[in-house]
Amino acid sequence: MIxxxxxxxxxxxxxxxxxxxxxxxxxxxxxxxxxxxxxNPDKTGMAHLFEHLMFGGSANAQxxxxxxxxxxxxxxxxxxxxxxxxYDTLPAxxxxxxxxxxxxxxxxxxxxxxxxxxxxxxxxxxxKENYLNQPYGDMxxxxxxxxxxxxxxxxxxxxxxxxxxxxxxxxxxxxxYHQWYAPNNAILVISGDIDSQYSIELVKKHFGSIRSGGNTxxxxxxxxxxxxxxxxxxxxxxxxxxILMAFHMPGRNxxxxxxxxxxxxxxxxxxxxxxxxxLVREKQVFSDLDAYIWxxxxxxxxxVHGFPANGISLxxxxxxxxxxxxxLKKEGCNKDELAKVKNxxxxxxxxxxxxxxxKAHHLAFFEHMGDTGLINKEDSLVDxxxxxxxxxxxxxxxRKDNASVLKYYAKK
Amino acid sequence: xxxxxxxxxTIKAFKNLPVHDFQLDEGIKIFGFYNGDVKAVKIDFIFxxxxxxxxxxxxxxxxxxxxxxxxxxxxxxxxxxxxDYYGIFLNQKVTHAWSVFSFYLPxxxxxxxxxxxxxxxxxxxxxxxALRFLKEKTRQRLRQNLQRTDYRAAAYLxxxxxxxxNPLGFYPHESGLDELNxxxxxxxxxxxxxxxxxxxxxGYFPKDIKQQFNRYFGEIPVSYSAPxxxxxxxxxxxxxHHIKMPNKNQVSLKWGKHIPGPGHPDYFTLKVADTxxxxxxxxxxxxNIREEKAYTYGIYSTIRxxxxxxxxxxxxxxxxxYLEDTIRQIDMEADKLKTTLVGTxxxxxxxxxxxxxxxxxxxxxxxxxxxxxxxxxxxMDFSYYSDFLNTIYKLTPxxxxxxxxRHLDVKNMHKVTAG
Numbered sequence: 001m002i003x004x005x006x007x008x009x010x011x012x013x014x015x016x017x018x019x020x021x022x023x024x025x026x027x028x029x030x031x032x033x034x035x036x037x038x039x040n041p042d043k044t045g046m047a048h049l050f051e052h053l054m055f056g057g058s059a060n061a062q063x064x065x066x067x068x069x070x071x072x073x074x075x076x077x078x079x080x081x082x083x084x085x086x087y088d089t090l091p092a093x094x095x096x097x098x099x100x101x102x103x104x105x106x107x108x109x110x111x112x113x114x115x116x117x118x119x120x121x122x123x124x125x126x127x128k129e130n131y132l133n134q135p136y137g138d139m140x141x142x143x144x145x146x147x148x149x150x151x152x153x154x155x156x157x158x159x160x161x162x163x164x165x166x167x168x169x170x171x172x173x174x175x176x177y178h179q180w181y182a183p184n185n186a187i188l189v190i191s192g193d194i195d196s197q198y199s200i201e202l203v204k205k206h207f208g209s210i211r212s213g214g215n216t217x218x219x220x221x222x223x224x225x226x227x228x229x230x231x232x233x234x235x236x237x238x239x240x241x242x243i244l245m246a247f248h249m250p251g252r253n254x255x256x257x258x259x260x261x262x263x264x265x266x267x268x269x270x271x272x273x274x275x276x277x278x279l280v281r282e283k284q285v286f287s288d289l290d291a292y293i294w295x296x297x298x299x300x301x302x303x304v305h306g307f308p309a310n311g312i313s314l315x316x317x318x319x320x321x322x323x324x325x326x327x328l329k330k331e332g333c334n335k336d337e338l339a340k341v342k343n344x345x346x347x348x349x350x351x352x353x354x355x356x357x358x359k360a361h362h363l364a365f366f367e368h369m370g371d372t373g374l375i376n377k378e379d380s381l382v383d384x385x386x387x388x389x390x391x392x393x394x395x396x397x398x399r400k401d402n403a404s405v406l407k408y409y410a411k412k
Numbered sequence: 413x414x415x416x417x418x419x420x421x422t423i424k425a426f427k428n429l430p431v432h433d434f435q436l437d438e439g440i441k442i443f444g445f446y447n448g449d450v451k452a453v454k455i456d457f458i459f460x461x462x463x464x465x466x467x468x469x470x471x472x473x474x475x476x477x478x479x480x481x482x483x484x485x486x487x488x489x490x491x492x493x494x495x496d497y498y499g500i501f502l503n504q505k506v507t508h509a510w511s512v513f514s515f516y517l518p519x520x521x522x523x524x525x526x527x528x529x530x531x532x533x534x535x536x537x538x539x540x541x542a543l544r545f546l547k548e549k550t551r552q553r554l555r556q557n558l559q560r561t562d563y564r565a566a567a568y569l570x571x572x573x574x575x576x577x578n579p580l581g582f583y584p585h586e587s588g589l590d591e592l593n594x595x596x597x598x599x600x601x602x603x604x605x606x607x608x609x610x611x612x613x614x615g616y617f618p619k620d621i622k623q624q625f626n627r628y629f630g631e632i633p634v635s636y637s638a639p640x641x642x643x644x645x646x647x648x649x650x651x652x653h654h655i656k657m658p659n660k661n662q663v664s665l666k667w668g669k670h671i672p673g674p675g676h677p678d679y680f681t682l683k684v685a686d687t688x689x690x691x692x693x694x695x696x697x698x699x700n701i702r703e704e705k706a707y708t709y710g711i712y713s714t715i716r717x718x719x720x721x722x723x724x725x726x727x728x729x730x731x732x733x734y735l736e737d738t739i740r741q742i743d744m745e746a747d748k749l750k751t752t753l754v755g756t757x758x759x760x761x762x763x764x765x766x767x768x769x770x771x772x773x774x775x776x777x778x779x780x781x782x783x784x785x786x787x788x789x790x791x792m793d794f795s796y797y798s799d800f801l802n803t804i805y806k807l808t809p810x811x812x813x814x815x816x817x818r819h820l821d822v823k824n825m826h827k828v829t830a831g
């Protein structure tokens with residue numbers, strides 16, 4: 001049971017506190033409810049670029065990282081399609097430094113041209129390092145465009161292209177800051193070795209006078225149902241052939257979401273899973289075969305990704321995967337298998353709630369999704385997924401009409 | 413909102429969780445770190461069977477992996493089914509010194525995990541079939557890795573730093589896979605496994621944990637006397653080498669050499685100097701090459717002490733056009749530390765940053781257990797961290813300059829680039 005307290009400031013900032021006395025550290029986690037899906041399709045990459053700019057200093061703290069380091073702390077951040085999350089971990093006695101820094105960059109961020117130019121270049125190098133220089137680096141972008149025609153999940157968080165990142169202007173970024181980086185669009189979580197009463201006083205002192213921003217509601221286009229199978233092929237200088245299959249699945253708040261998550265586990269989580277024990281270990285037709293879900297807020301994807309063994313073509317590989325999926329659809333999942341993936345999911349959930357930064361992130365995430373208390377219900381909700389639901393969701397998701405299949409060939 | 417920066421408090425001391433030390437009936441050494449907040453436990457089985465004692469490339473990693481492929485009673489699938497069914501996670505890892513099997517489980521399934529661990533670790537069966545299977549899997553992954561600039565450069569640098577005759581320097585050629593046979597696997601297991609076992613337990617564990625361990629592992633004799641490798645790193649003149657890899661957008665740069673490790677009177681000071689140089693996000697290299705010039709997403713200088721020697725490496729990935737100036741800047745930053753005194757404000761910042769980093773060693777029971785494994789490897793105890801903390805705050809700008817002149821020897825590093 002994770003105990004927490006929650007309150008809201010007049011400016012709309014939501015605060016969640018969680019005491020954990022088993023550590024000498026605190027984590028200050030700030031979630032801004034803006035991600036790549038809120039971007040204009042012609043200016044993608046902005047949310048992620050903005051994450052970089054948040055480290056460019058603010059009016060009273062010229063260098064965010066340096067001040068935090070001076071307090072013995074470390075920080076990091078990530079942007080996904082749904083939101084942007086920042087976390088600072090530091091010795092408990094220096095908690096005020098982190099709050100002061102976060103408050104200053106929430107209202108007085110430095111957005112001068114120099115900071116923007118530098119961070120744009122850094123992001124472009126990141127683009128090259130992770131998306132161009134790596135074998136298969138463009139795969140995420142391709143599968144997104146295949147699966148999504150309307151919803152903004154069709155582009156990666158890094159952005160569609162280097163050209164689009166380059167074209168973002170200072171005014172675009174100032175507008176973005178004013179629209180999204182305001183207390184009423186943020187969730188602040190403090191976890192670790194804290195005194196709740198003292199922490200509340202500190203939060204009020206540093207965040208209380210920040211003005212709330214405007215309206216942040218934005219209607220995001222829904223993705224219409226996919227009606228037929230989509231296929232693409234690509235040839236590139238990569239070490240070996242690979243196949244990627246993407247299936248549309250429900251979003252995070254849909255009761256079928258957890259069923260889809262468990263289905264990906266039935267397929268590929270652990271050495272006793274269907275894919276591993278059947279196709280990798282026993283038949284040895286794949287050297288690797290994985291299945292996982294995105295975990296996105298809006299309806300997202302269940303992905304199957306495989307490297308066929310030597311001598312197995314991608315067409316054969318695809319057939320072998322379909323055979324396995326058809327068998328699961330026809331026979332349904334068995335009782336022990338469902339019990340197993342549930343036990344595993346519940347155990348994994350327990351282990352993911354031990355480190356203070358994970359707990360802080362989860363608390364912020366569930367508050368963002370509308371119910372912080374879900375952090376303590378996740379295990380019983382997983383346990384409640386029954387056979388009827390699993391088999392129904394299997395039949396609904398793992399269909400050819402619902403699939404996008406990318407065959408990625410190694411140039412000979 | 414206040415404009416004034418809050419006062420920063422300095423860390424004065426560390427408090428570690430108490431170590432629960434005990435031995436099983438035939439001598440297996442156990443250490444434990446207790447925290448009852450969550451009913452979850454991590455059990456590490458640690459063997460002195462790392463890369464440093466392998467006679468062939470890939471051998472240590474293969475034995476570690478093959479132990480999971482079959483054992484006396486079950487075939488491996490059944491063990492895997494038990495682990496999966498009860499939500500027990502098993503991570504395996506091979507380092508220079510150790511081969512480690514870490515079981516993460518809800519404490520209520522302790523009685524399910526221990527028999528599986530016993531069969532897997534103490535009654536493994538090695539088959540030709542499993543060896544073939546793992547070779548194929550490894551071969552495919554290796555082919556992928558060898559197309560990565562960072563992997564290629566790192567493997568080449570290791571080879572230069574440790575030499576062809578030291579197991580830590582073996583280059584991962586595909587032919588090394590063909591040369592492994594089942595007898596190598598069996599011999600290595602016999603020599604380095606059951607008799608070198610340590611167990612670490614962390615998180616929630618019951619009072620009778622010793623009896624529970626004794627039921628399964630009490631009769632396993634240990635001697636902790638497996639042969640060590642005798643050869644240290646080969647001393648060679650520094651080599652510069654470029655690995656040409658067409659169609660890459662970036663070049664991976666990996667430089668490195670051996671330096672004195674913990675135990676040497678300069679060690680703590682050198683760690684501080686290296687942190688200023690390239691050891692954290694606010695380091696001089698990072699500020700210069702990422703934040704000012706935007707040549708790269710990251711650049712790091714790292715000192716890594718192990719039982720077998722201590723290495724100092726510099727690593728980054730940069731666009732082709734930036735390589736030449738990046739090299740110039742690295743040399744320039746190293747020279748600057750040797751000639752110009754570091755400012756007291758910068759030194760103060762790094763002292764506090766490092767104190768915070770050391771404090772994070774004491775973040776919860778699992779972290780304690782990982783750190784303690786390292787302390788066993790280095791034959792040290794928690795006082796190492798207190799000594800480190802005390803030394804950090806005594807250092808002056810002169811100390812940093814002097815130690816840089818003695819050991820921050822970038823010019824004599826092996827220099828590998830790939831791209």
